[in-house]
Amino acid sequence: MQGLDFSVVTPYLGLFWMGVWWTIVLTVTSSILSFFSGILFAVAVLYAPAVIAYPVRFFMWLFMGTPLLLQLFLIYFGLVQIGIDIPALGAGIIGLGLHFAVYNADILRAGITAVDPGQSEGARSIGFGRWQTLRYVVIPQAVRNTAPPIGNNMIALLKESSLVSVIGIAELVHAAQLAISETFRPFEFYITAAALYYILNLVLEAGLRQVEKKVEVSR
């Protein structure tokens, strides 16, 4: 037992800020990717011809039943094998984005089905096309109704973004590991990283509550 000394963290605060910054970048970009591909997958499953709908459904089933960590390894090492050489950051964003897109799609699919059929009938009868109806009438309502669970997925994404440290992206966990390799004090640095995640989590939760409130009001 060496005794704890949190002052060892001070010289590494700059490193941690970089880690926080990259964690935020990862969370935001992957969330955006997961939101829009989630809509795409949900629409594909519900409306696309079987040749597209079934592969999408299979992909969703596969990604919901396997761990994110394994998917990250597949994407990071797999894309290179088929000739797509993307940096770790790209692989991390794609991995996180696709993983959560699948969960978002599952929620949005239910959300789209739950929109009153009278809404699309009304849109069609005033001359909207099928695509326009979906784009301007059905999807906006589905997104509004499913905002809380999609927000929860974003919160989960923030925490799961820690996994991309294994493919060498310099986010929070990676920053902690770098500092530990110089100081051999895992406890202090991992606790610091955990505290920063906790703060980010609180901030994100508060932000999402505001968004949900806004969505409620404009209903």
Added chain:
Amino acid sequence: MDFSLMVRVFPFFLEAALVTVQISALALVIGLAAGSLGAAAKLSRSRTVRMIGTVYVSVFRGTPCLIQLFILYFGGPQIGIHLDAFAAGVIGLGLNIGAYMAESIRGAILSVDRGQAEAARTIGFGRAQTMRKVVLPQAARLMIRPLGVNTVALVKGSALVSTISVVELTYTAQRFIGSTYKPFEIFGVAALLYMIIVYAVARVVDLLDRRYALS
């Protein structure tokens, strides 16, 4: 697709899958215990106990499971906790999922109609008796699904212990991807085994749910 490779590596993966099952099962036991205690603490009448429950749930749900494992396994020795990777993995995963289970259990208890408890108190049941004989049996039915969802998340989350060098499914997959350069084949084998485990858990949850559902 190199199917002969997939067949060749399969025995190694089968062994690794058993480790994944073991870890998940042990962590499930810890998680259910921690979850029950956490839920009980959050519903307690004592403010201090409530606070302890709230802090446990909020800290373990508010930080990544990966960091929790690292603190326990790498940081533990600094505060006198020496665990091997397997034990650290089981305890870390268990405590993490326990925080989520505490919320599932508490949610189920709170969604039992208040009138049930009030009626029990009126006919002379004590607080503990009311909980044990009236509220919990009804809440138990309501928690089967959410706890099942937690358990499936636990099985997938068990992949994290590969980062502290427990040789389970994901660790084995990572090793074979590195040595064979066939990520898709290796992913296929690991995915198949994860799917079987997840499907089995879902089946059990379905059966329990149907068996105890309100008729």
